[in-house]
Amino acid sequence: MTDETSTGKAAQAPALKRPRRESMSRVDTAWLRMERPTNPMMITGVLMFDESISLAKLKKVVEKRFLDYSRFRMKPVETPGGMAWQTDEDFDIDWHVRLSALPGRADQKALERFVSSLASSPLDKTKPLWQFHLVEKYNGGAALVSRIHHSYADGIALVQVLLSLTDTAREPGKGADLGKAWLKQDGAKVAHRVGAVERYAKLGTKMLEKGMDMYRDPTLAGVIAKEGGDIARELIQALALPDDPPSLLRGKLGVSKRVAWAPPLDLEEVKAVGRACGCTVNDVLMATASGALRDYMIERGEHVDGLTLRATVPVNLRPLEHARKLGNHFGLVFLDLPVGIGNPVRRLEHVAECMNQLKNSRQAIVAYGLLAALGMAPAPVQELALEMFSRKATTVATNVPGPQQPLYLAGGKIREMMFWVPQTGSIGIGLSILSYNGKVHFGLIADAKLVPDPHAVISRFGTEFEKLLYLTLMGRWEDTLDSVAAEALLS
Numbered sequence: 001m002t003d004e005t006s007t008g009k010a011a012q013a014p015a016l017k018r019p020r021r022e023s024m025s026r027v028d029t030a031w032l033r034m035e036r037p038t039n040p041m042m043i044t045g046v047l048m049f050d051e052s053i054s055l056a057k058l059k060k061v062v063e064k065r066f067l068d069y070s071r072f073r074m075k076p077v078e079t080p081g082g083m084a085w086q087t088d089e090d091f092d093i094d095w096h097v098r099l100s101a102l103p104g105r106a107d108q109k110a111l112e113r114f115v116s117s118l119a120s121s122p123l124d125k126t127k128p129l130w131q132f133h134l135v136e137k138y139n140g141g142a143a144l145v146s147r148i149h150h151s152y153a154d155g156i157a158l159v160q161v162l163l164s165l166t167d168t169a170r171e172p173g174k175g176a177d178l179g180k181a182w183l184k185q186d187g188a189k190v191a192h193r194v195g196a197v198e199r200y201a202k203l204g205t206k207m208l209e210k211g212m213d214m215y216r217d218p219t220l221a222g223v224i225a226k227e228g229g230d231i232a233r234e235l236i237q238a239l240a241l242p243d244d245p246p247s248l249l250r251g252k253l254g255v256s257k258r259v260a261w262a263p264p265l266d267l268e269e270v271k272a273v274g275r276a277c278g279c280t281v282n283d284v285l286m287a288t289a290s291g292a293l294r295d296y297m298i299e300r301g302e303h304v305d306g307l308t309l310r311a312t313v314p315v316n317l318r319p320l321e322h323a324r325k326l327g328n329h330f331g332l333v334f335l336d337l338p339v340g341i342g343n344p345v346r347r348l349e350h351v352a353e354c355m356n357q358l359k360n361s362r363q364a365i366v367a368y369g370l371l372a373a374l375g376m377a378p379a380p381v382q383e384l385a386l387e388m389f390s391r392k393a394t395t396v397a398t399n400v401p402g403p404q405q406p407l408y409l410a411g412g413k414i415r416e417m418m419f420w421v422p423q424t425g426s427i428g429i430g431l432s433i434l435s436y437n438g439k440v441h442f443g444l445i446a447d448a449k450l451v452p453d454p455h456a457v458i459s460r461f462g463t464e465f466e467k468l469l470y471l472t473l474m475g476r477w478e479d480t481l482d483s484v485a486a487e488a489l490l491s
Contacts (some may be wrong), residue, residue, distance in 0.1 A: 024076065024083040024151070025327055032076055032083060032151040034424055038253035038447070040122045042129075043155050045146040045162060045419040046115055046261075046443075052142045053412035055134055059097050061410050062132065065165050071152060071326055075128045088128050100133045100145075111138055112259050115145055119257040119420070119445060123149055142412060153326040155314060155421045159400055159434075161326075166407040166414065241334060243391040244310050248302050249293070250394055253428050253447045260454035261418050262461045264439035267404070269469055276472040277345060279352045282399050284468065285433050285440065286311075286335065286355075287348035289397065291464035294339040294347075296457045307340035311397035311431065314421065333358045334393060344467045346483035390425025402436040418443040 024032070035041045066072055074085040102110040114135065123129040129149035136142055148158055244250065267281075274284045297304050313335045335358065338350040398421050407414045418441050420432045428447035433440065442461045444454045451457060 019089055020074075020087040021077075021079070022071070022074070022085045023081070024085055028151045028327055029083045032149070034150075035122065036425075037122075037255050039423050039425070039427075040120070041150040041422045041424075042119065042123060042147045043150055043158050043419060043421055044115065044119045044259075044445070045144075045148075045159075046111070046417065047144040047146075047409065047414050048138065048416040049141040049143065049409075049412040050415050051140075051412050052136065053134070053144075053410045055097070055099050057410040058132070058134055058144070059093055061165050062097050063093060066161070069161065069326060072128055072130060076125065076151060091128065095127060096130060097132045098134070100135050102135055102138060106135075106137050107139060108261075111135065111143055112261075116257050116259045116448075118145055118147055119259055120255060123147060141415070144409070150422055155398060155400065155419060157326060159402070159419060163403065163407070166409045168405060168407065170408050170411055170413070241310075241392045244394045245307060247307070247309065247394065248297060248300055249309070249429055249450060250426070251428070251450055253426065254449040256448040257445055258448045258451060258454045259420070259443070259445045260458045261416075261441060261443040262458040264416065264441045265462065265465055267435050267438050267440050270440055270465070273465075273468050273472050277348055277352075277468075279348055280355070281435075283348060283352040283355055284465075285399060286337070286397065287344070287351045288461055288465045288468065289431050289433070289442075290337040290339050290341075290347050290351065291344055291467070292457055292460035293337065293395075294342075295460045295464065297339060299456075304340050309337045309339055309395070310393040311335045311337055311395045312393045312424075312427070313397050313399075335397065337395070337397075343483050343487055344464070345471060346487075348468065349483055387425050390427045393427055395429040395431055396421060396423050396427055397431040397433075399433040400435075402434055404435070404438055406437050416441055420445040423447075 031041055070087075071085055073087055073091050075088050077084055077086040100114070102114055104110055114133075118133065123131065129152065131147045133145040133147075134142065135145065146162060152158070153161070270281050270284050273279075274281050277284070279287075293309070294304055311334070312332045315333055336350060336354040338347050341347045341350060398419075400419065402417065414436075416439075417436050418432060418434055420430050420443060423430050423445075428450045430445040432443040432445070434443075435441070442458060444451075444458045446454050446457075
């Protein structure tokens, strides 16, 4: 009787509840699989505060706002149907939000070394792929270092997610919500112009297969173009780009990263230079970066006359209202960095010309379709494609416009902020530009074997911008400053 009763109860016992799963998109899968010891696929951020903040308060903010996105409780798992997100049954907030201390004087150099170490170390794949490190007693205040894997979302979305943890007043609820006026519509037009991105993701698979063959046999280019129309021709143009020229900024990568950031620029001064030269703020900043790289390379003995390097630049493909939606919804374009031009204004004109051409191209959507295809491709094809595209650029460059008002997190006022997206394949340098509260912040992350002292590069950003500002102030205010007028002022 007892045995029968026990057996009956066992039969009626509910089955163990399975952890929740969500399928992973093909593009997110691609970013997960792009992880390499030389290039961990993390988006790394640093926030610096004027005062100390409490670990307990930080955890409360993370639990309430960050974990409101259920995906951040999930880890990647492999299933028969492909990669998926699965709820971590052993989730521990203390693992993900932790306290750290800097040795010695706890100054900028110490923080840069700490961030460099974290940027070089992959996240634990048995847990959700993110961490926050609260650094106490940094420069009289505190710092917060975030690491989030690229497979969760692109940098554009993750910056919005991290900003959702902030307030516009010291006490939460006493200030107005952070408005969206500072967000740009750039990507919305791209998405509208090219139509449904999924359609191009499917086409990407076919183009990838034939593109690999074309890489070996360029005579197939005409066939592909005839079959695929405009989008295929864009792919061919991307595949046909020559490899970036050899330089001291390219080479075999190691497993250590170096991070540095420069004193910020005044945003109004950057805008003034843009107006004087008939260019955008982004044009001015990328031209400034080109000048800094040029000066660094010359000091290292590199011959740069006539040299042009490329940067891969992310382009947002999601509508504005989906700015905080997780997942990767961006494409990549190749931007010229004219390091071989000595005239600062001519460099700016070259960058502006290239930007205008890219705005009218479908390069970004081509890259998105290829990334989607890569997410389902066999490993050898992934490796070949990744290497092929990474050889066409020397650096990854991002420019994120942030809020132009002071923000607070866990009661602490944010003084500065910076984010770096990962480099892919054989690319070993990342440039990051972010504007916040009237200032423009420059950051550099580089492979330690290529750029052992990133300060030697980043310290030149201010000097290069001052050249443009000087020429702007010296030129005729009623006329647009061009390279001819600049040359006369320089002579």
